[in-house]
Amino acid sequence: MALRGPLFRLLRTKFRNTLQQSRGQSVAVLGAPFSRGQKRRGVEHGPKVIRDAGLIDRLSALDYSVHDFGDLTFLTIEEDEPYMDVRSPRNVGAANKMLSGAVSRAVGAGHTLVMLGGDHSLAIGSVGGHAQQCPDLCVIWVDAHADLNTPMTSPSGNLHGQPVSFLLKELRDKVPDIPGLSWVKPVLTARDLVYIGLRDVDPGEHHYLKSLGIQYFTMRDIDRLGIGKVMEATFDHLLARTQRPIHLSFDIDAFDPSLAPATGTPVIGGLTYREGIYVTEEIHNTGLLSVMDVVEVNPALGANREAVGATASLAVDIVASALGQTREGAHTSMDEVPAVKEDTEQLRL
Ligand SMILES: NC(=[NH2+])NCCC[C@H](N)C(=O)O
Numbered sequence: 476m477a478l479r480g481p482l483f484r485l486l487r488t489k490f491r492n493t494l495q496q497s498r499g500q501s502v503a504v505l506g507a508p509f510s511r512g513q514k515r516r517g518v519e520h521g522p523k524v525i526r527d528a529g530l531i532d533r534l535s536a537l538d539y540s541v542h543d544f545g546d547l548t549f550l551t552i553e554e555d556e557p558y559m560d561v562r563s564p565r566n567v568g569a570a571n572k573m574l575s576g577a578v579s580r581a582v583g584a585g586h587t588l589v590m591l592g593g594d595h596s597l598a599i600g601s602v603g604g605h606a607q608q609c610p611d612l613c614v615i616w617v618d619a620h621a622d623l624n625t626p627m628t629s630p631s632g633n634l635h636g637q638p639v640s641f642l643l644k645e646l647r648d649k650v651p652d653i654p655g656l657s658w659v660k661p662v663l664t665a666r667d668l669v670y671i672g673l674r675d676v677d678p679g680e681h682h683y684l685k686s687l688g689i690q691y692f693t694m695r696d697i698d699r700l701g702i703g704k705v706m707e708a709t710f711d712h713l714l715a716r717t718q719r720p721i722h723l724s725f726d727i728d729a730f731d732p733s734l735a736p737a738t739g740t741p742v743i744g745g746l747t748y749r750e751g752i753y754v755t756e757e758i759h760n761t762g763l764l765s766v767m768d769v770v771e772v773n774p775a776l777g778a779n780r781e782a783v784g785a786t787a788s789l790a791v792d793i794v795a796s797a798l799g800q801t802r803e804g805a806h807t808s809m810d811e812v813p814a815v816k817e818d819t820e821q822l823r824l
Pocket residue numbers: 594595596620622624629630631632633635636637675677726728740771
């Protein structure tokens with residue numbers, strides 16, 4: 476008799492969690508302080524505020540060996556005229572080239588990598604570098620936006636609204652050669668990608684979502700199905716045939732702006748805290764997370780210090796949860812239990 480059903484799934488999940496924790500995996504953290512994929516300055520300070528909100532300690536507490544690679548240093552290219560309305564193409568191209576090399580090296584060295592942005596144009600380099608090591612990867616894109624405009628369909632000229640068009644093989648002929656970006660090779664097919672959280676999709680993006688048959692779950696789908704079914708369908712779509720590395724590209728604006736106010740393109744009606752954490756918990760439970768981007772945290776845009784702190788803490792929470800922090804609690808070894816008990820007893824005495 477084949478073991479199936481909820482009990483099997485529960486056991487499998489627990490077994491995997493135990494395995495992963497006991498292996499003492501290593502997590503690498505890499506900051507990418509870059510903002511030229513959009514017009515609002517400040518998002519380049521994302522890595523700093525996310526670190527200041529306690530990221531490294533939280534990951535160390537999860538029993539990982541944490542390697543903080545610090546922040547990349549992006550040199551500004553002064554002469555960078557827009558090309559067909561696309562802004563800062565040479566700076567975006569150069570930053571992503573550097574990022575893609577760094578991501579590839581970190582993954583190649585065996586780390587699970589957390590990339591802290593920066594704006595979402597960085598996914599070009601992050602997914603591209605990841606794919607150099609893991610050509611069979613799949614992408615879960617959690618975002619209010621599809622970031623699927625081509626330079627021709629973009630209403631804003633901002634490259635943070637376009638990275639997916641540069642990554643998709645099916646759009647190769649729709650994306651013109653742009654100065655600074657001609658080195659980018661598409662690494663994904665439409666089948667390798669699932670969107671979660673969409674609620675602000677431009678007409679050109681909607682056209683490509685439909686015509687390429689991309690699997691996506693809007694906020695309406697989450698309302699209708701519940702986040703549990705959405706995650707099941709996501710994994711069915713991406714992993715039913717083969718287990719393969721997951722690239723999670725998490726734009727903080729997927730969350731409702733009441734939870735993540737410090738971001739450049741907030742859209743009302745987003746993920747609740749519990750939905751967002753459920754997404755990352757489920758991704759952890761697959762045991763397949765390989766690279767995670769956390770992008771679009773912009774401390775210059777919070778109304779006050781609390782708003783910025785809340786957004787940065789939320790970013791830390793989703794990273795911790797994607798890497799195995801659970802709401803049910805966990806223990807790594809039985810030796811730790813008596814130690815805690817002794818302390819309590821001493822206190823009582
Ligand atoms: N990564 C983001 N926050 N992207 C917002 C994109 C907004 C809009 N769709 C555009 O292309 O300009």
